[in-house]
Amino acid sequence: MSNQDQRPVYMDHAATTFTKPEVLAAMEPYFSRYFGNPSSLYRFAGEPRKGVEAARGQVAAALGATPGEIYFCAGGSEADNWAIKGVALANHKRGDHIVTTAIEHHAVLHTCEWLEKQGFSVTYLPVDKFGRVDPGEVEEAITGRTILVSVMAANNEIGTVQPIARIGKIARDRGVLFHTDAVQAVGAVPIDVDAMGIDLLSLSAHKFYGPKGIGALYVRRGSRLENLVHGGGQERGRRAGTENVPGIVGLGRAIELATADIEGHNRRLAAMRDRLIRGVLDAIPDSRLNGHPTERLANNANFSFRYVEGESILLMLDARGIAASTGSACSSASLEPSHVLLATGLPHEEAHGSLRLTLGDANSEEDVDYVLEVLPDVIGRLRQISPLTPPAGKKVQEAE
Template sequence: PAEVVFTSGGTESDNFAIKGVAWANRNKGDHIIISQIEHHAVLLTCRFLEEEGFKVTRLPVDKDGLVDPAEVAKAITDRTILISIMHANNEIGTIEPIAEIGRIAKERKVYFHTDAVQTFGHLPLAVDELNVDLLSASAHKLCGPKGVGLLYIREGTRIVPFMHGGEQESGRRASTQNVPGIVGFGKAVELAAATQAEEAARLTAFRDRFIEGILDRLDGIRLNGHPTRRLPNNVNLSVESIEGEGMILSLDMLGIACSTGSACSSSSLEPSHCLIAIGLPHEFSHGSLRFSLGRYTKESDIDAVLEALPQVVRRLRALSPLSGGKKSA
């Protein structure tokens, strides 16, 4: 369709949406609204635009990671040209009230972009119901090929290309199209759509069993993100006074793959921006684990984690002077 531009992935789509709208509308305004927990593709793009003279408001979220639509409305000024709020957070799984925020943007005549990389193909998406003008998606999040994504651009949206060269994608995105990737993306969407409702229900049941089971087995552990308004395939937990990296390595040796929510680098021990934004206490912020469920996840996989994680935590707590005798199994 004319309203879809194929890109190299979610990061390019976010850059295109935000830079393209900002540059095309700078004669009307210079103010952009985002949240504090956006993907770095949005956060760093907006930081770049600030260096060009744009003003950026970063809205706080509550303890579950939700953006308050009323705060969005209050932040809009006569210079606001774009609002960008992700549909669901990639780290803590919280699903944002996008339709309500989009309705506010529409009433105030402000363009609205959402990064839907986490929800595209997993949850029902209708751009008119969500009231969005621009939407980013990526193929590999629904078992499609890596290196291909899309940006939905509502007809009439004032936007300029941020890449220049050829006339591909009707002059909106220069570069040779990744035809095999686009074909694979289309097939992935077709397969996901055929089983979307059933798969969401299956993963939600697994997710809830996982959360209930681990919270019952361990003290000093908490769920990050909204307890129910969250992605079907996301579980993000924080264990008190234990480093996430230690748990990841131990679980990996048992054949269990997960990632840390602390996102530490060699030069910084700061926890992730999402965990800081939801006000996670320091004793929990470095011990975060993110488990992602998917099409090939089985009930036996949930059983394996529920058995293994308490064992790992028990062993690491025995080594930690900070554990304080928490229950481990």
């Protein structure tokens, strides 16, 4: 099949998803027909207020929470900032120590770094070669000054799923609040905040076929949390700003759809993912799978290819109609590869040659076929021109 005949293949669902038609349909009335400010007292506020509260109930049901524990915000990054800064500022008289991991999203890591400048102490736990943190090391890191443990539910780059329930129990037994960045996990991993011992949880709608610019923070009732955004009495006085009613309604509908049949959805994605992984590793020498082989998100396939740069792979795939991403930060003016891959022990040169392919509802078996047709050729061409590729004779001699 020629590139002209092949429709574009989107395999970057971990970055963002499209908004489903059912979600758009739920949102549409709140742009024009029910446009009132839900925090006002007049009749125009009635329907918008109902829409917001219905969505709050949908989010709570998906997490095993109560509606009063759900607060809407602008997205996952704000929710992470609010959870970590909010706990730190509200509890600083009791303690000044936070425990997290080396592979968190930058919304967590940069927030922790900011708090260190304010006098807080942060322990960044290592992970194993698969990207998993040891719950025992979490327990050992907790001190009498620890006020928060923050461990992501599933990694956005390599897809590794963390033992959240075990960590939550440890934190609860030690009397420490537990936050999880579940931006990649909601809709992909069943979540029950009570059973998993979660006190705060961040999520973002555009990761599970909802609109961009809207997220939520779950806060267990009774948890001490300082406000992050000041200025008004919205969200029961916890988060200022006129409510994004269409976005909130879209978030509610999207999370309802995403959690309706997680097991069935994962079966379909995992079948394509596993075929993709086998095909890439079989067809391309000097390639490896990053992340845990089984405890990983059903849609995630992250590879490293020796002797090539991730940015070059992306550009050549894009020219063939395939959208993907890389752990290398070359395109963001940094020469450093992914902090996640380095934390797993991958050498710099291999971490630079990484590729993340994340499947979703936009994909079909034909898309997998096309990637398996194109990717080996792309890697082969790049290796031919790469100064890092060893001469063929030398390579054969080393292999012997």
